[in-house]
Amino acid sequence: MEKIIIAGGSSGIGLATAKLLAEKGASVIITGRSEDKLAKALETAPGINATSLDSTDSNALETFFSQTGHFNHLILTLSSAKGGGPFATMDLNDLRAGFDGKFWPHLQTIQAALPWLDKNGSITIVSAASSTAILPGTSGLAAINGALEVMVPILAKELKPLRINAVSPGVIDTEWWNFLNRDERKATFENYAQGIAVGRIGNPQDVSNLIETVVNNSYINGAVLNVNGGLL
Numbered sequence: 001m002e003k004i005i006i007a008g009g010s011s012g013i014g015l016a017t018a019k020l021l022a023e024k025g026a027s028v029i030i031t032g033r034s035e036d037k038l039a040k041a042l043e044t045a046p047g048i049n050a051t052s053l054d055s056t057d058s059n060a061l062e063t064f065f066s067q068t069g070h071f072n073h074l075i076l077t078l079s080s081a082k083g084g085g086p087f088a089t090m091d092l093n094d095l096r097a098g099f100d101g102k103f104w105p106h107l108q109t110i111q112a113a114l115p116w117l118d119k120n121g122s123i124t125i126v127s128a129a130s131s132t133a134i135l136p137g138t139s140g141l142a143a144i145n146g147a148l149e150v151m152v153p154i155l156a157k158e159l160k161p162l163r164i165n166a167v168s169p170g171v172i173d174t175e176w177w178n179f180l181n182r183d184e185r186k187a188t189f190e191n192y193a194q195g196i197a198v199g200r201i202g203n204p205q206d207v208s209n210l211i212e213t214v215v216n217n218s219y220i221n222g223a224v225l226n227v228n229g230g231l232l
Helices: 012-023 035-044 058-068 092-116 139-159 175-179 182-194 204-216
Strands: 003-007 027-032 049-052 071-076 117-126 163-169 224-227
Touching: 003 012, 003 092, 012 027, 012 035, 012 204, 027 035, 035 049, 058 092, 071 092, 071 204, 092 117, 092 139, 117 139, 117 204, 139 163, 163 204, 204 224
Parallel strands: 003 027, 003 071, 027 049, 071 117, 117 163, 163 224
Antiparallel strands: none
């Protein structure tokens, strides 16, 4: 049985992926900072294990992986809603917070995990379509996600035979959008849906299906794969 760790797996894309991989027979551990969210996640997915973990804490990461031991696949669904907005009026401290919430935790988690990862296993980063979508108001988000994506093919060569890929979702209905109130969120989704080729907003399962493929296909490496309904 393969052992899979999903960092940031207590909700949204991470939790959907955990459920799918567990259904496929994997042993899955999800991590997250909120014990309440982890508890709620386990209510809907009782066959999954969960550990409270702050991926911004390098010491906590090293302790977690040393205690968890060897495993096969690492999936990172860590996210931050910081860093959006028009560049001319952007608070650069907000952008720094965006990097602190997503970019650096990804790198810290990967470094801490490497000694324990099966060399024939994989790392899958969940980035975002903002990296290439060229949408006004997303330059900061593009910087964060683009910085992760540009590292992928280089790391694939450095770390081989360990595989590393990124899955880049478009507009997905998850808690990431909770910074908007209900009416704003509805209007935003309707507006985006009009410009997406499939004519709808994505759901976490749309992304988890691709992640499962990337994890299990040993001939996918160094790739950034889009799952955005034709947003670009």
